[in-house]
Amino acid sequence: MNETAAKFCEFDKFLAHYAPLTPYGLAEKARGNFYSSAKELEALYDLTDDFAAFAKNKSRADKLAWHLKNVPALPADGPASGPAGLFLVHRFLSNFKSAAGLLPAPLARKLGFRWTCAELLSILDKGAQSGAFHIADAFSPALAKVRSAIAAADRHLAGLRAERLAEIRKCSGLDFGGLDFLVIAEDRARPLCESGRVFTEPYDAGRVVAKPIMTAAWLELSGERERLRAEEGRAEALACAELWAAVAGARAELEACEKAVELCDRAFARARMARELSLSRPELKPAGAPITVKGARFLPLERTLAGYGLKYTPLGFTFARRLSVIHGSNMGGKTVVLKTVTLLQLAAQSGFFVPAKKHSAPVFGSIAAVWGDPDDKAEGLSAFGLEMEAFNRAWAASGAPLLLVMDEFARTTNAAEASALIAGVLAEAASNRNVHLMLATHFRSRLPREAAALRMLGFDAASFRKHYRGKTAAGLREKLRTINRFMRYGLAADRGSAGPADALSIASILGVPARVIEAAERYMEEQNAGD
Amino acid sequence: MDPIGQLEGRTTFIVGSRKNAGKTTFLNYALAARRRPHGRRRGRPAACLSVGLESGSADRVFGTPKPRVRLRPGDAAVVPAASLASSDAGLEILRVYQSATAVGRPVLARARREGTAEITGPATNSGLGEMLGDIAEAGIDTVFVDGAVDRITQAAADARGGIVYVTRVEPGTLASAADAVNLLADADACPAAPAWRSFFAGGPAPAGKGDFAVKGAFTSARAAEAPSDARRLVLEDLTKVFVGWREWSALRRRFGIAFAVSLPLKAVAANLYNVAPVQFEAKLTPAARAKLIYNPYLRK
Numbered sequence: 003m004n005e006t007a008a009k010f011c012e013f014d015k016f017l018a019h020y021a022p023l024t025p026y027g028l029a030e031k032a033r034g035n036f037y038s039s040a041k042e043l044e045a046l047y048d049l050t051d052d053f054a055a056f057a058k059n060k061s062r063a064d065k066l067a068w069h070l071k072n073v074p075a076l077p078a079d080g081p082a083s084g085p086a087g088l089f090l091v092h093r094f095l096s097n098f099k100s101a102a103g104l105l106p107a108p109l110a111r112k113l114g115f116r117w118t119c120a121e122l123l124s125i126l127d128k129g130a131q132s133g134a135f136h137i138a139d140a141f142s143p144a145l146a147k148v149r150s151a152i153a154a155a156d157r158h159l160a161g162l163r164a165e166r167l168a169e170i171r172k173c174s175g176l177d178f179g180g181l182d183f184l185v186i187a188e189d190r191a192r193p194l195c196e197s198g199r200v201f202t203e204p205y206d207a208g209r210v211v212a213k214p215i216m217t218a219a220w221l222e223l224s225g226e227r228e229r230l231r232a233e234e235g236r237a238e239a240l241a242c243a244e245l246w247a248a249v250a251g252a253r254a255e256l257e258a259c260e261k262a263v264e265l266c267d268r269a270f271a272r273a274r275m276a277r278e279l280s281l282s283r284p285e286l287k288p289a290g291a292p293i294t295v296k297g298a299r300f301l302p303l304e305r306t307l308a309g310y311g312l313k314y315t316p317l318g319f320t321f322a323r324r325l326s327v328i329h330g331s332n333m334g335g336k337t338v339v340l341k342t343v344t345l346l347q348l349a350a351q352s353g354f355f356v357p358a359k360k361h362s363a364p365v366f367g368s369i370a371a372v373w374g375d376p377d378d379k380a381e382g383l384s385a386f387g388l389e390m391e392a393f394n395r396a397w398a399a400s401g402a403p404l405l406l407v408m409d410e411f412a413r414t415t416n417a418a419e420a421s422a423l424i425a426g427v428l429a430e431a432a433s434n435r436n437v438h439l440m441l442a443t444h445f446r447s448r449l450p451r452e453a454a455a456l457r458m459l460g461f462d463a464a465s466f467r468k469h470y471r472g473k474t475a476a477g478l479r480e481k482l483r484t485i486n487r488f489m490r491y492g493l494a495a496d497r498g499s500a501g502p503a504d505a506l507s508i509a510s511i512l513g514v515p516a517r518v519i520e521a522a523e524r525y526m527e528e529q530n531a532g533d
Numbered sequence: 534m535d536p537i538g539q540l541e542g543r544t545t546f547i548v549g550s551r552k553n554a555g556k557t558t559f560l561n562y563a564l565a566a567r568r569r570p571h572g573r574r575r576g577r578p579a580a581c582l583s584v585g586l587e588s589g590s591a592d593r594v595f596g597t598p599k600p601r602v603r604l605r606p607g608d609a610a611v612v613p614a615a616s617l618a619s620s621d622a623g624l625e626i627l628r629v630y631q632s633a634t635a636v637g638r639p640v641l642a643r644a645r646r647e648g649t650a651e652i653t654g655p656a657t658n659s660g661l662g663e664m665l666g667d668i669a670e671a672g673i674d675t676v677f678v679d680g681a682v683d684r685i686t687q688a689a690a691d692a693r694g695g696i697v698y699v700t701r702v703e704p705g706t707l708a709s710a711a712d713a714v715n716l717l718a719d720a721d722a723c724p725a726a727p728a729w730r731s732f733f734a735g736g737p738a739p740a741g742k743g744d745f746a747v748k749g750a751f752t753s754a755r756a757a758e759a760p761s762d763a764r765r766l767v768l769e770d771l772t773k774v775f776v777g778w779r780e781w782s783a784l785r786r787r788f789g790i791a792f793a794v795s796l797p798l799k800a801v802a803a804n805l806y807n808v809a810p811v812q813f814e815a816k817l818t819p820a821a822r823a824k825l826i827y828n829p830y831l832r833k
Binding site: 074075083084086087089090093131133134136149152153156176177179180181183184185186187205207208209211231235238239 | 566617
């Protein structure tokens, strides 16, 4: 259900500002948790508040961010990940320890950020230096011994190789330098081959690849080195297994650390987001309480208007009744009201602070939007059919507290039946106390007692005429500026009148030919006279 | 021209005309040559990795033995985590990458003693940028990237990059190999048009008349779309050029050509098989000849 609401209110644009730093926080972001427990939400809000206070110390906040950025995910494949997995465990613990040292004790306790892996870290530290990690000699005396033997063999081999290459150079002038092979003319290679000092294989028709043949002493020592390497491999594998056993022994502690990291990352990221977007803590109310918003901003529109240099009017209103039916002008802001309320509620129930000075609302089990999603497609269904199908899906969740937002419901059918359908929905919603409905429409229907009729304040046609006296706006930007200037984006109780014909004024500003507007006005006058 | 010295302190993409052109062999030569006693930066470590399925993982995926690179102490390489144990270079791990490729998790590792290692690379272009960043953070400024040319653009745009083009020349491919080298050398001489970078990244076109920008592959058909008043063609980078040398030359006579992202061609390493140098050079332009080096393992 929440997916329809998320799409309707462009929640992804809000979430784009949410930037966790660890793989754990990023995984939680991808999951998109929705909470219907006020207790869980209050706990998340408390943590966000705590981190907002913590972040006032910029130096500490920057250090914490740095350590969180460097926290890797612990390997899911455990011992199978070998030394690379141990590197990740070491890196995780090093950064966890540093992060734990930065958090104030009460906050660390709340997060479960307790440093309990000192012993494991001290074991792994033996293989770490300046952030690098390897299966070090310190892990096993056998490793130290065999590596020392390999180093001695390498020195000896290098000496024997240098001697052999010098001998080849002296007798043939062929200088391999630091290269493993050379490409030389075949006729030059022949005597070298015959001398047993160089091995050749074809390169092309006239040339061969020549490789030095090492002495018997070199070959013998090289074989010994291979044996030592195999021994080293076995010792490394053994040390690696022992280290993984130590990791397995601390599994419960590591899982607790993972949970703490996720919680810390989420709350810290939410606090940074709250600061960046000037968000405030939502107030959660008991079921049935009204939804109240003050200074509420629909962020995507606020940004778009800022791009056009237009002012944004924040929303302030108390939706006192369980059902709200909103009427109003085209481009008067009905949809934005619905989107704003949806965004605030979805953000709040996803554990975020909200883009409003005040937002108080009950906690719902789900939030659904029925809005004629242009991407909603199903074979054989018209736009009307799809909308009814969307309504059915939304209504199926009304067994638990549901915030249902409906924008221009039944817009694609005739006015009489659309009004009747809306009346039916309102009647059904009135009888189901789980449903909190907000519906925007141009159609008039009979309202049940539980519903409040609201209207957007609409277009100030008198002021518009006084200022413009028949002039028309040119260009989309100027048209929008004109509408923005004379549109009163506010909500009020609807007294039930038909309301002004704002649609014609807006159409006129948008450049619909004057003759069309005049004919439409004449038609309306005739209709009104007939009534 | 000091073919290896000029690659110091930069990221060099070693790209090949085809599979088995000799890219990894050239990479091994570069790693060895810069550590020789008379090497300009003797003692300074280098790093290497590969990009693209062709050079990075196909060999292991399809079961063919993968060529290995020889590392000296201090050198770093991106290797598959699963191959750490098989390397004899005493690798220490500097970074483990989460996004696994076809051969598993890549690891940035540093050699603690001389030895060989199998190299791999990132699964994505952004992964390449991350790896180059980590290598720089490890204090290594000379990087060799063994790989497919179509994977280098984004990272190269931010790196101080250059290209070494390795080509295998045989009698049957002499003309086409020369054409490819001529085109590369000529494209290298084309100016950069950095103002157009954002356009190719999805932004607006910069103001100015006479430029015709071609998004995506630059083919004969796209070239024909240039308006009559176009004076300059702007291409994203040389990996988008899909016209032959002859057609390229004709277009160059008609238009100026610029690249939004320019990747300097540092050298063309030619591995000649049954072809004499004089035969190959006869088919090259002076600009191409100036970039030419021969198989560095070749001795008279």
